[in-house]
Amino acid sequence: MNPRKSDWQNLDLLLKSFAQISSNFIYDLDDKKVAELDVKLIESHLSEAGHDFADVLEHLCDNIIPQLSASRGPRYWGFVTGGATPVATFADWLVSTFDQNLSKDGDSIASEIERQTIRWLCQLFNLPDSFDGLITTGATASNFLGAICARQFAGRRQGINVAQAGMANLSVEVFSATPHASMLKTLGMAGLGYKNLIKVDCLTGSESMDVADLAYRLQVSTAQTKIIIASVGTVTATDFDDLMTINQLAERYDAWVHVDGAFGIFERILEGENLSNGLEDVHSITLDSHKWLNVPYESGVFLTRHLDVLFDSCDVPAPYLAAEGDKPEFMSLGLENSRRFRALPVWMTLLTYGKQGIASWVKRNIDCAKLLADNIAQSPNYELVNDCKLNVVLFRPTCSGLDQQAADEKTTQAMKAINQDGRIFVSPGYWQGKKVIRAAISNWETQIVDIEIGIACLEDIASKL
Ligand SMILES: Cc1ncc(COP(=O)(O)O)c(C=O)c1O
Incomplete structure (x- = not known):
């Protein structure tokens, strides 16, 4: 008897137990x-x-x-x-059944589904199609990608490929008013050191950045390259930073702007006032699908208008893994090489429920x-x-x-x-x-x-x- 088949002879039984539990x-x-x-x-x-499965x-x-x-x-x-x-849960069950690895194209349609999901998310949040990105394990992972992209961008401005040469000679400062704790953690992980953060004042009675204070701090900074971390929905007061002004300052000082919109970005799909105007023009964005999109853990998203910077930060330096087509492989855009088919629950959610x-x-x-x-x-x-x-x-x-x-x-x-x-x-x-x-x-x-x-x-x- 084919041993592989025999192992699956209990599939019906497994499915029955699964359905019951x-x-x-x-x-x-x-x-x-x-x-x-x-x-x-x-x-x-x-x-x-090992124990009998029934006992387990x-x-x-x-x-x-x-x-x-x-x-x-x-x-x-x-x-x-x-x-x-229910739809996202069902899709997540199937992710285990299908057990695809979305590291590289070339063996299935799964990576194309992730790309389509990213395009639909941009449409959901009214972001221009110049944004691209990938599904991550959550907002912390996306904030990490934001930090390393900003670091790579700083290196480019100073003639250093940080991914290759390290950041010993990098002159950079990070400015933020109310970064989420996960952003601080990832600044540390990216070697930028969260204690080096230049803390920008908040507006009175708010967690929003005082952009006048940001302007002053950028002006007096002697760092060659500047990074601004902004928020669209702070975790405590759900305040929004003034991205229009932040973008103008970023342009003046040639700074990278990363925005943590883990859950606040969902405000963009409601009718009426738009508190995140200017998000269309920032460099990179974090959001979570396992928060307000209501898909199972672990599901975050990283978006950027500068995929080449992300690629330079995450490329896998192994010729045998090089992309065969013109699109960068997901393994060269994120933290993991092997990647779960996390896109499926998001894809099925967007298809089934729609924006409304x-x-x-x-x-x-x-x-x-x-x-x-x-x-x-x-x-x-x-x-x-x-x-x-x-x-x-x-x-x-x-x-x-x-x-x-x-x-x-x-x-x-x-x-x-x-x-x-x-x-x-x-x-x-x-x-x-x-x-x-x-x-x-x-x-x-x-x-x-x-x-x-x-x-x-x-x-x-x-x-x-
Ligand atoms: C604004 C913000 N950023 C980042 C995070 C971290 O998210 P995750 O737990 O998905 O890594 C959270 C979590 O609450 C958050 O509210």
Whole structure:
């Protein structure tokens, strides 16, 4: 008997177990605690001979699955967490079935699907087709590509190919007002050193860059090349930098502009005011599909109008891997050589839901966040600490009469109690030096009823504090 065939003789059985586990998990999500805070792993040694698969499944079902979070559900409001729509989830299942490697063209259509996905994303966000790029593992990975492109660009201006020669002789400074922590991390990884960042002032009461201060700092900088890191939706206050002015300054000082729009870029698909005007003209952009596009982890996007700079930064120096056609291979545009077919869930999402479908859940999330913020503002038990401008609500328990330390302690205690309760999950943040609780609503399924459950939870917790 063909041994390969025999290994797959149990496929029907596997699919049955898969269907059962998946449907149980998804249908039970509403009754599950949103987060499991006190998890317990049964210690055991590595198996020598392996276990019977049925026993492994039993262990998974009895001991592991009950301790997973409901982060794909409508009341997980920590960090900025999208869920995964049925279509994206289905596509992600198929990614494992197909098990393609999108490192190089030449053996399948999969890389073409990724290219088409990138073109559609540019159309979704009203970006010119001069932008190109690739799917990454997330916004951190995309920010890293932004940092190394900016570094390579600085090298080009100074006659140094940084990828080849290193950056020992590079004269460069990075300017930013409110970079996401992942951006700082990647500046470090790119050898630019996040402590060397020139911190630009923010506008009063905001996380947006004070562009007058940027102009001054660029003017006094003695670095030969300048890099500006801007934000389209900061993670705490969801503020937007003034990209039109930043682009003008970048042109004057010949600077590279990288924009982190991990979730804020989705504001561009709504009708009305456009807070990210000027994004069309920046050098590179980060966004996440596993946030507001609601596809499974790990799915980010890096876009640039300067693919040649990305290529110079990431090219794989091995003749046997050189591109055969005129298009650069994905392995020479990103971090990984071997790459999963991550494009498929994004591609199927864009095809199935279209711009209107995606805009409808983005808009609903913003309406839900506003409803939550209004209720918190009216509650005698909580303080809304900042206006809700997009999908993030910043609040804390009422702290009048408490000094800063006592207020921060009360906030931490409230947050723990809320998460322990399990009806919603929220995460911590800092706003203007105060500890706050953040609720970020980015799940396609979140409805008004979920906000009502959340409000009831907050009031129950307040009565017990
Ligand atoms: C603005 C911003 N940038 C970057 C990131 C990092 O994203 P990821 O976890 O996908 O790497 C986040 C995550 O919340 C974010 O909000």
